[in-house]
Amino acid sequence: MxxxxxxxxxxxxxxxxxxxxxxxxxxxxxxxxxxxxxAAPSISWNPRQIKVGSPCLFKVEFAGAPSRVAAKWQGRDLVFFFTTSRHVWYGLAGVDIEAKPGNYKLELEATMADGRAVNAERKIRVLPSAYKTVRLKVPDQFVEPDAETLKRIEVDKELKKKAFAHQIPEPQWSGTFRPPLTNASATESFGVRRTFNGKLATVHRGLDYHAKEGTPVLAANSGTVVLAQALFYEGNCVIVDHGQQFMTLYIHLSQIQVAEGDKVAEGQQLGLSGATGRATGPHLHVAARWQGAYVDPAQLWALPLPRVP
Ligand SMILES: [Zn+2]
CATH class of the missing domain: 1.20.5 (Single alpha-helices involved in coiled-coils or other helix-helix interfaces)
Structure with missing residues (x-):
């Protein structure tokens, strides 16, 4: 003692x-x-200021190594992935062009290696975007379709629904997306409110490029072709699924050069631009879509993204 x-x-x-x-x-x-x-992962996002119609990359850094990371964002499920380190997880998402500006919650849920659940939440301000209204003139059949055309539009809807429901659990994209045309200028067309023949009002959910008929159209990133055929409004249309419900659409093509199910690499030729479907003249309409939310393709090309091994 x-x-x-x-x-x-x-x-x-x-x-x-x-x-x-x-x-x-x-x-x-x-x-x-x-x-x-x-319990306290570090959450960041790019662009730092998210606007209506912005694509965004969420990045979550953990001290530990989770086995799964998921989140709720804009009422949608976002599954995260890691690239080289299990400590750093990414989620590519966006805010729909027709979403309301305001505060939205990112609700994160991770399962750690030992089975423990870690939850985190961030309130993120979505800023408004200003878009103009334009009046367009197209052939009357596109504004007041007859019974037979309406039937065709219904068939198209089902085809698109099936393509959009395509599920690839892992990202197939790698690195930053690229514009689908080389040496072509984009118009200020994304988000524009349009009237057709003074009657129909729609929001333009894609980006139009000035492109002469027959200009090669390239895949914005690697992925799988989930639709490659003629549709009434879109004309010859190609949809590429880049994984995890992130897709790009290429519309009004004069020629399609890929088939449904094809795996495509970034920059691979998908077809030639044209003026098929509801088009006022030759141009390329390209759209970017995350789980039904349409985001600005020009902002997508400008968003630095990690290489996915
Ligand atoms: Zn367009």
């Missing part, structure tokens, strides 16, 4: 008991630090 005399507690403890108390304190402290690290 000769070295347990300094205070009342020590008086009743032998050296082994001292060691046990120290081990308990150290153990509890390191557990608390580990739990704290796991």
């Amino acid at each position: 000769f070295f347990c005399q300094r205070n009342r507690l020590s008086r009743f403890m032998c050296p082994i008991q001292h060691l046990l108390v120290i081990l308990l304190i150290v153990g509890a402290t390191s557990f608390a630090i580990a739990a704290d690290k796991g």
